[in-house]
Amino acid sequence: MRLTARELNRATLTRQLLLGRQALDVVEAVRRLVALQAQHAASPYLALWNRLAGFDPADLDAAFAEGKVVKATLLRITLHAVHAEDYPPFHEAMQPSLRAPRLGDPRFTSSGITAADADALIGELLAFAAQPRTAAEIQPWIEARLGVPPKGVWWALRSYAPLLHAVTGGPWSFGARPAYIAAGIAPTLGKAADQALQRLVLRYLEGFGPASVADVAQFALVSRSRVRSAMGAQAGVLERLTGPDGTELFDLPDAPRPAADTPAPPRLLPMWDNILLAYADRSRVIPPDYRKLVTRSNGDVLPTLLVDGHVAGVWRPVEEGIEATAFHPLPRETWDQLADEAQALAALLADREPGVYRRYDRWWSDLPGAEGRILPEQTP
Known part of the structure; x- marks a missing residue:
């Protein structure tokens, strides 16, 4: 398939x-x-x-x-x-x-x-x-x-x-x-690492599949040869699929795969959210033109706007609420949905750390923005 x-x-x-x-x-x-x-x-x-x-x-x-x-x-x-x-x-x-x-x-x-x-x-x-x-x-x-x-x-x-x-x-x-x-476990120094990697591969596919050998290796930062061996050991368990570019993918049988037109609500993802880091091919979630904007030169991954399932911009807390910067124009309905998310997020942060991630503000100085707003927008 x-x-x-x-x-x-x-x-x-x-x-x-x-x-x-x-x-x-x-x-x-x-x-x-x-x-x-x-x-x-x-x-x-x-x-x-x-x-x-x-x-x-x-x-x-x-x-x-x-x-x-x-x-x-x-x-x-x-x-x-x-x-x-x-x-x-x-x-x-x-x-x-x-x-x-x-x-x-x-x-x-x-x-x-x-x-x-x-x-x-x-x-x-x-x-x-x-x-x-x-x-x-x-x-x-x-x-x-x-x-x-x-x-x-x-x-x-x-x-x-x-x-x-x-x-x-x-x-x-x-x-x-x-x-x-x-941690309350005995140090084994990797004596059973290959067997344990089989468990990790299955857990990864549960949470992030379908995926390639390269995707699993990227997620865990282990060698592709180890991942390939772990997948080979479970060849009778895993389903083989083909990605849009012809890459061989693996998944668990009967794992959920919704239709392509399933609606995806906007979200305000945190720094380093794992959906941004879990794949060798990050275009699954991050448009290629935006990858260097959200993944900075030292590896910091900025808090992002997720729109229709893909990164569309970044956000940060400011005194007035949540500052959202979109990398391309967004429809009014999407901004309204993001405003609702921002209002709920600001309330959560108010009880914990209103200025969360503030020390990363330096990255905003060179970000291109097609559109930026303070959310929730204030009624005149």
């Missing part, structure tokens, strides 16, 4: 709960969404607000506090919030990407200790981190045991040891200075 670009777009939107807000609890929603990029503490909250009916941020606070949703370095070697049951296989699958690059980096090797030394320290580190520990506590602890400057060693260990970010409070559960706590 050959799929059109719009059919792929709608498949992503329905699995990512963006064709209409769903009545799900936050823990189940995170499971359905697979992973929420959490590089900025606010982003998982705003991602769920876009997707859930009646979303209450206190519910995500509780899920983090109770350990039902956890935050850790995982996919693309960056912070993600995932369902607690997904953390062990995801962490295991990522070990070749999390461990070897760190232990071969000069920031680690300049310490003078070996990879074996670092691996041997993990058990003691996890015991020390049975309660939340900050970097200011962990680094002196490492120095006392190894007798070397701890910065490079800690930089490596915090990436591949089974450590979670501990809740520290603040408006979004996690503050600017992280604390770490042992």
Whole structure:
């Protein structure tokens, strides 16, 4: 079966709960969404607000506090919030990407200790981190045991040891200075990584399929050869499809794929929303002409306007509400819908952090804008 670009777009939107807000609890929603990029503490909250009916941020606070949703370095070697049951296989699958690059980096090797030394320290580190520990506590602890400057060693260990970010409070559960706590699983150093990657591939296709080998490799930042092997091991399970450009795609049988003309409501997506990062071919959601506008030179991915399932501009909070900048003209009906979204978002932010993402304002200075408005618009 050959799929059109719009059919792929709608498949992503329905699995990512963006064709209409769903009545799900936050823990189940995170499971359905697979992973929420959490590089900025606010982003998982705003991602769920876009997707859930009646979303209450206190519910995500509780899920983090109770350990039902956890935050850790995982996919693309960056912070993600995932369902607690997904953390062990995801962490295991990522070990070749999390461990070897760190232990071969000069920031680690300049310490003078070996990879074996670092691996041997993990058990003691996890015991020390049975309660939340900050970097200011962990680094002196490492120095006392190894007798070397701890910065490079800690930089490596915090990436591949089974450590979670501990809740520290603040408006979004996690503050600017992280604390770490042992994940409660044994360090395996990737001994079962290939088997765990098979689980990760299936979970990815549940949340983002249909997709290619290159898409899965991009999402997780693992080698294409590993992904190809993981898919080959499940050849009898996966359905083979063809993308609009002839690329071979894989999916789960009977997975939802709505019609190309299914309506998609406007949304105000957070920074680093995973639908913008989950594919090697990002044109599924981001028009090619806009990719460099929303993905900045240092990798920052701006909060975006999603219109008809595709990026159409960016937004940021301002004193008067939400400033929305469209990269192409939008119809009045779309602006009215965006105004409703902005009003609800401003109310959510008012109770948490009205100036969320404010430190990224520098990126707006060179953005082209066909049309810009402050939403909700004030009645004269």
